[in-house]
Amino acid sequence: MTPALLLMIPAVVGLLLSAAFWFYQRRLLAAPPPSEPAVLPPVTILKPLKGLDESLADNLRSFFRQAYPNYELILGSPDADDPALEVARAVAAEFSTIPSRVLVNARTVCPNPKMNLLAGLAREARHDLFLISDSNIAADPGYLRDLVGHLHRPGVGLVSSLFRGTAGRGLGGALESLQLNTFVMGGVSAMHLLLGLPCVVGKSMLLSRGDLEAIGGFSHLGNHLAEDQVCGEEMASRGRGVVVSGRLIDNVLGRRSLRQFLDRHLRWCRIRRRISLAGYAGEFLMNPVVFAMAAALAVPTGPMWIAAVGVLLASSAMAASAERKVGVRRPLILYPALELLRQLLAAGVWFVPFFSRTVSWRGIPLRIGSRTKLEPV
Numbered sequence: 001m002t003p004a005l006l007l008m009i010p011a012v013v014g015l016l017l018s019a020a021f022w023f024y025q026r027r028l029l030a031a032p033p034p035s036e037p038a039v040l041p042p043v044t045i046l047k048p049l050k051g052l053d054e055s056l057a058d059n060l061r062s063f064f065r066q067a068y069p070n071y072e073l074i075l076g077s078p079d080a081d082d083p084a085l086e087v088a089r090a091v092a093a094e095f096s097t098i099p100s101r102v103l104v105n106a107r108t109v110c111p112n113p114k115m116n117l118l119a120g121l122a123r124e125a126r127h128d129l130f131l132i133s134d135s136n137i138a139a140d141p142g143y144l145r146d147l148v149g150h151l152h153r154p155g156v157g158l159v160s161s162l163f164r165g166t167a168g169r170g171l172g173g174a175l176e177s178l179q180l181n182t183f184v185m186g187g188v189s190a191m192h193l194l195l196g197l198p199c200v201v202g203k204s205m206l207l208s209r210g211d212l213e214a215i216g217g218f219s220h221l222g223n224h225l226a227e228d229q230v231c232g233e234e235m236a237s238r239g240r241g242v243v244v245s246g247r248l249i250d251n252v253l254g255r256r257s258l259r260q261f262l263d264r265h266l267r268w269c270r271i272r273r274r275i276s277l278a279g280y281a282g283e284f285l286m287n288p289v290v291f292a293m294a295a296a297l298a299v300p301t302g303p304m305w306i307a308a309v310g311v312l313l314a315s316s317a318m319a320a321s322a323e324r325k326v327g328v329r330r331p332l333i334l335y336p337a338l339e340l341l342r343q344l345l346a347a348g349v350w351f352v353p354f355f356s357r358t359v360s361w362r363g364i365p366l367r368i369g370s371r372t373k374l375e376p377v
Contacts, residue, residue, distance in 0.1 A: 007295035008304075011311050014288030020194065021186025021286075022318045026325060028162060028189040028246040034149035042070040043144060043206075044125035046132050048117045049077040049084035053136040054167060054254025056087050063133065064095035067141040068148075074121045076103035078113065084135065099126075110222025111374040113364055114202075119218035122209075130212065132205040137163065138250040139204075146247045147206040157211045157240025158232055161204035162188065163251045164326040172256030174330070175342050179265065180251060181323045183286060183346075188244060198235065198242040202228030204249055211240060225359065226271045226372040248326055266349055266359075273353035274372045284350050287343040289315050315339050 045063055053059065063073060075088045085102055092100045105120030118132060131147065133139075143161075150159040162185055165177030184201075191199035205228060212218070215234040221227035232242045273280045285291075292311035296304040316335035323330065358367045358377060365377045 007298055008292065008307060010285060011288045011291035011295060011308075014285040014291060015311055015314055017282075017285055018182075018186075018288060018315060018318055021183070021190050022322055024189040024193045025162075025186040025322060027193055028244065029248070029325060031246045033146055033247065034153060036145060036149045037152040040069055040145070040148060041129055042072075042127040043068065043129045043131055043148065044122075044127040045071060045073045045144075046118055046121045046125070046130055047073060047075040047088075047135060048114055048121070048132075049075055049082060049088060049135050050079075052083050052087065054252045055138070056084060056135060057091050059135060059138045059252055060088060060091045061094070062138040062140070064091065064098050064100070065141050066139075066144040068144045070127075071144060072099035072101075072126060074101050074103065074124050076105050076117060076121050078104070078106045078117055080104045080106075109219045111366065111376075112222035112225065112227055115218045115222030115227055119222070122218065125209070128209045130205075130207060130209060132202060132207075134203045134251075136252050137203050138252055140247075140249075143247060143249060146245055147204075150243050150245050151206050151208075153241070153243070155239070155241045156243055157207060157235045157238075158198075158200065158242045159206045159245055160200045160202075160228070160232070160242075161245045161247065161249050163201070163203050163249045164328060165253050166250045166328060168253040169255040170257060172258045172261035173253050174334075174338060175258070175261045175345070176253055176256050176264065177328060178319060178323070178338055178342055179261075179346075181326055181328055182319050185326070186322065192244045198229070198232030199244070200228045200232035200242060202231075203251060205231065207231075207235075211235065214238065223374055224372045225366060225368050225374055226275055229271075229275055230371065262345065262349065263360075265346070266352055269349060270353040270357060270359055270368060271372050274357070274368050274370060280353070284347065287347040287350075289340055289343045290347045293340075312336055312340060315343070 077085050088102045105117055107120050108116050109119050147159045165180035168174055168177035188199045191197050221231055224230045235242050289312050292308040296308035316339045319339050320332055320335045367375045367377050369375050
């Protein structure tokens with residue numbers, strides 16, 4: 001085998017892995033909806049707030065418009081002067097028939113700021129099913145029914161959702177939505193369907209109060225940065241099923257700078273590095289365009305450049321197909337440049353978590369250890 005072909009092997013392997021992500025993403029999106037229980041149980045939606053997210057009022061309205069007979073919303077922030085509280089109160093006033101409360105909770109029970117807030121909100125909950133949902137999420141009216149249907153299946157203890165990046169503006173927004181709609185969504189789908197492993201993203205989590213307390217509650221989860229993944233792993237270790245719904249919700253992004261995209265991407269890289277070293281090491285192969293371009297630069301012959309361009313076009317085609325499958329459309333001509341830049345940046349920052357384990361989340365510096373356990377800075 002010639003050196004040129006040897007250099008192309010990682011690109012081919014990466015392209016095959018990307019194709020597997022693309023395939024299982026489509027399979028999960030096409031999965032039939034679950035059957036509903038005869039009696040829909042009451043649900044408390046816990047909605048942590050922090051600042052004015054893009055389209056915050058519309059995001060919140062989508063949760064007040066759920067086609068569900070008995071649910072309440074508890075919204076809150078740790079800061080009394082958070083402008084999101086005023087928006088939440090105004091939206092709640094529009095839907096006076098839906099029980100809701102808007103709270104301020106600054107009590108500290110763990111290092112994770114989101115879990116601190118959720119612990120405070122949960123103390124006010126009237127119902128025993130909790131839906132944890134981020135404030136930058138919008139959902140269709142059938143979303144809650146779908147989640148409850150999944151949770152009603154025998155043995156299931158936790159349901160999360162696939163989510164797509166929408167309304168991403170600016171270069172950072174375009175890269176962020178592309179990352180969410182390809183690598184993240186495909187990775188969650190492959191972990192769930194192919195490997196049968198829990199893969200949970202905390203933007204949408206439905207579970208019972210009893211199951212949550214059995215794993216130590218929010219105070220236990222709050223000792224970790226990746227509290228969502230730890231929650232899924234703890235559930236699975238106790239024999240409780242962890243499933244992912246293929247019914248999409250929207251992660252409304254808004255304008256993002258390149259720096260914002262990189263900061264978020266780096267935080268997630270550090271998390272994945274501490275959750276599974278082997279899995280994170282394999283992620284480097286998920287940049288086939290980088291390998292192909294490097295091979296063409298090392299052996300700059302016509303056939304090598306043709307192969308490299310072919311890998312770029314194949315990656316771009318899968319990315320475009322994945323986004324169009326979830327209803328996100330952008331001019332096809334943009335995909336080669338966006339895919340090349342996204343993979344170059346992903347490959348470049350992949351090394352950072354091996355040398356740095358400090359992150360800043362919601363303005364709080366945190367150092368992460370094994371399994372993303374939080375340590376004082």
